[in-house]
Amino acid sequence: MKKLLCIVGARPNFMKIAPIMRALREDAPGIEAKLVHTGQHYDYAMNEAFFLQLEIPAPDISLEVGSGSHAQQTAEIMKRFETVVDAEQPDCVLVVGDVNSTIACALVAAKKGIRVVHVEAGLRSRDRSMPEEINRILTDQLSDRLYVTEREAIGNLRAEGIAEERVVFAGNVMIDTLLHSLPRAIAARHTIEQACALAGSEKDADTFLRADRGYAVLTLHRPSNVDDPTVLVNLLTVLEQQCQELPLVFPVHPRTRAKISEAGCGPFLENSRVLALPPIGYLEMLGLMKEARVVLTDSGGLQEETTALGVPCLTLRENTERPITIEQGTNTLVGVEPDRIRLALTNIAEQAMSPRQPEYWDGAAAQRICRDLAEWLR
Template sequence: MLNESWPADLGPVICVVGARPNFMKMAPILRAFSAHHPALPTLLVHTGQHYDRDMNDRLFVDLRLPHPDINLEVGSATHAVQTAEVMRRFEPVVDAQRPSCVLVVGDVNSTLACTLVSAKKEVPVVHVEAGLRSYDRAMPEEINRVLTDQIADRLYTTERSAQANLAREGIAEERVCFVGNVMIDSLLSNREFAHSPTKTLQMAGVDPAVLDDPRGYGVVTLHRPSNVDRAEQLAPLLSVLREVSEQLPLVFALHPRTRANIDRFGLGELLASPRIILLPPQGYLEMLGLLAGAKLVLSDSGGLQEETTALGVPCLTIRENTERPITVEQGTNTLVGCDPQAIRKGVAEILSGTGKTGRVPELWDGRAAERIAADLSQWLLARHARRGS
């Protein structure tokens, strides 16, 4: 360590969150920054890219995350409008705070927007969860990832393959640091507080006896536009879920986008089964308990691929590709695309005991945020010393 205390003329680390997955990544980072010696001063900015007051309040409590110092209250819009509005509202924050760096996580629009503002203001950008690639440019998140990594000054990766992705894109090795996965930090630190599936169903007004099946139960989430925005794509997926529910009950946490499209396309009858439990979006501790107790998970979520791998729960990912290949190569994840037959086959293998078991990847040990705090503190202090000399 270069100094025993944080220099008075070195500004705070602005930490940006924009959507629910960002909260899970940021909570352990903020705790690690506070516990580090010297502590890294921080300012938490919520762009309000996705905002549900009740859900946000629950997440802050569940994750022991401090409430934001600043909320930009951007709200929903098209990708272009939302990105532009985050930039417009974030720029005065950077001007007023004069941060030592801006730390962004993940791949949402807020991540790229705040990165662009910081670069134009000549403020260093730190990207947590860098180097993940699906190689599908039709995904807006992929564009956000690639551009953020090109601009970022310090890049923290969750898996070693990310380093190779960044090298192929011309990013110097000295800008990159492999630290592990902060999502798993959150999972491991909160697992003891997870709500039981019984409690979650009771709170939702559902008789938990529906889960009393010798084969266990499955958890379902679907939210990606490619899966839920067209009736011809959504209907076959709901039909195969109905089939799967005949083998074991399914708990389906319905994203607002998915629920709205089911209603719009008149597909509700496909889910009209006592073996399919429809729930609203769940809090972090409720979802963690559901996942930990599940026999299998069917989802198109990136985060759930990681969480199920850490929990040792088989996951069938309803996508043609993944930016988290380590969950397939080493973990419990299997890509099944949107093919009903592949979904049926995957479920059959899991229920017969012949599905993959997987293992927890390297450095997914609950200490990624500590490694980020140690490296970033050293990097910022060294940079500050060079600029002052």
């Protein structure tokens, strides 16, 4: 029996780890897997909601690291995870994605001579101002087995000197979760009506649910978009203009809400055609995206999910680490230039899209990973 520690730390990890834990139970009888939650995402009520909705087992070990700067958080995860590694003596550590927990736990394991597995390896934006890009590059260099979501990632890893025999094209575990969860997605009408009821007379659900026009979903969280007041104000200005044509449903990250207030843009959230929600669960978000006319986002995961759903996506960034969502999907890079955003939204009104399924985005990526992992560990 081989012992595996699976790491989860922040909300983007949850959708990636869920199908892996399920497949380990069903397809890898020779592996004893324990789930370690670093607590990098420290909203425990929201954590619990995600774990329940995604059917993730309760963590075997919780590090409860909490917030901090990138350096503080990464260092604290390393300190606490080293104690876990010493106590558990695992044969392997599995990390997913590109958050601080990913690089921190990979680094601890590698320095102790423990094999590292990276799920969602090889993605590159070519933008090293993104903390996630640094995490991706370093984690891949430390990893012994690298599972990629798209073929272009293999070339990225080859260019960085990583031997191809360490790389396996397994597919996209995010899409495993989406397809598994889609029948249980919470209808957009329910989420919107509930939010409008809480807002009282200030918001009218019919504004967002009219069949003739529909609504757009907006998410913003990247520091490049929310930390620079000039960029943020320009973005919100054009979105406020456009919401007269297409109302916005906006799940607002607490940090983003604070930045909007600091920039003097609080009235944007009070606009009758902007429905500002607190952070919501995965099934609620899935329902909102599934029924949206378009999604505007700076999130990597949403670029993939909208491709699988066949929903147009406008990415408010100048680059993406997921080029397949542009080449084979429904994603368009529009950056933060107001005129590009306006033009893209105008074009969306004339487009009809259907779900896209790039190679191995078929709901079986986790099974492929776990079968290969069991054989590799033997």
